[in-house]
Amino acid sequence: MLHGIRGVIIDLDGTMLHTAQDLHIAVNRMRAGLGLAPLDLDTAISFVGKGAENLVRKTIGVDFSESEVELRFKEAMALFEQHYFDVNGEFATAYPGVHEGLQEMKRKGLRLACVTNKPIAFTLPLLKKTGLHDYFEIIYGGDSFAKKKPDPMQLLQVCADFGLAPEQIVAIGDSINDSQAARAAGCKVLAVPYGYNHGQAIQDVDSDGIVSSLLEAAHLISS
Numbered sequence: 001m002l003h004g005i006r007g008v009i010i011d012l013d014g015t016m017l018h019t020a021q022d023l024h025i026a027v028n029r030m031r032a033g034l035g036l037a038p039l040d041l042d043t044a045i046s047f048v049g050k051g052a053e054n055l056v057r058k059t060i061g062v063d064f065s066e067s068e069v070e071l072r073f074k075e076a077m078a079l080f081e082q083h084y085f086d087v088n089g090e091f092a093t094a095y096p097g098v099h100e101g102l103q104e105m106k107r108k109g110l111r112l113a114c115v116t117n118k119p120i121a122f123t124l125p126l127l128k129k130t131g132l133h134d135y136f137e138i139i140y141g142g143d144s145f146a147k148k149k150p151d152p153m154q155l156l157q158v159c160a161d162f163g164l165a166p167e168q169i170v171a172i173g174d175s176i177n178d179s180q181a182a183r184a185a186g187c188k189v190l191a192v193p194y195g196y197n198h199g200q201a202i203q204d205v206d207s208d209g210i211v212s213s214l215l216e217a218a219h220l221i222s223s
């Protein structure tokens with residue numbers, strides 16, 4: 001059990017929503033626009049988690065040298081944004097136990113925030129389309145502040161918004177970025193094993209526990 005918890009910060013990609021297919025499609029349409037061959041799903045997904053700019057750089061870095069990546073970055077980013085706007089949410093699905101877990105957290109009186117590295121312009125329509133938006137008092141994207149996870153800036157802002165101490169908040173995520181941000185902020189951290197941790201095992205990530213679903217997390221948290 002995690003005691004003394006009043007708020008929960010939940011990651012989006014790989015934790016609440018399986019967004020791999022939409023991202024994969026957008027990445028490959030962008031690559032086609034640059035004359036590059038498609039990437040397989042696992043390769044594309046191993047680049048997810050550190051925001052859209054990192055995804056685009058890594059995705060074209062498969063073929064281009066570092067200096068070519070910088071030269072083509074603007075064009076690639078514009079293509080990715082165009083294609084991800086088209087496909088965002090089309091195949092995204094909530095993982096098992098997400099709605100049930102969020103409802104249980106609400107029933108327990110926990111304050112809920114969503115903190116993602118996905119740009120906010122993609123995050124808000126995606127949360128609305130999948131029926132998750134209204135669970136959250138606060139939603140911050142990867143471009144809401146100067147820094148994103150693994151920096152603690154977004155999490156510390158949520159602590160301040162809620163008027164809670166970091167140790168009264170648990171962050172739940174699928175990747176090392178969530179864990180490092182939570183530790184740097186002084187929050188507790190729970191990890192889910194089913195998401196996109198850059199192809200690495202979640203057991204290698206520092207956490208206060210691994211939960212199979214948000215519902216299991218909700219049962220572990222008490223005020």
Ligand SMILES: O=C(O)COP(=O)(O)O
Pocket residue numbers: 011012013014048049050051052115116117118119149
């Ligand atoms: O867009 C990304 O990099 C993924 O974002 P998230 O896992 O922080 O939700």
Ligand SMILES: [Mg+2]
Pocket residue numbers: 011012013014015049173174175195196
């Ligand atoms: Mg994630």
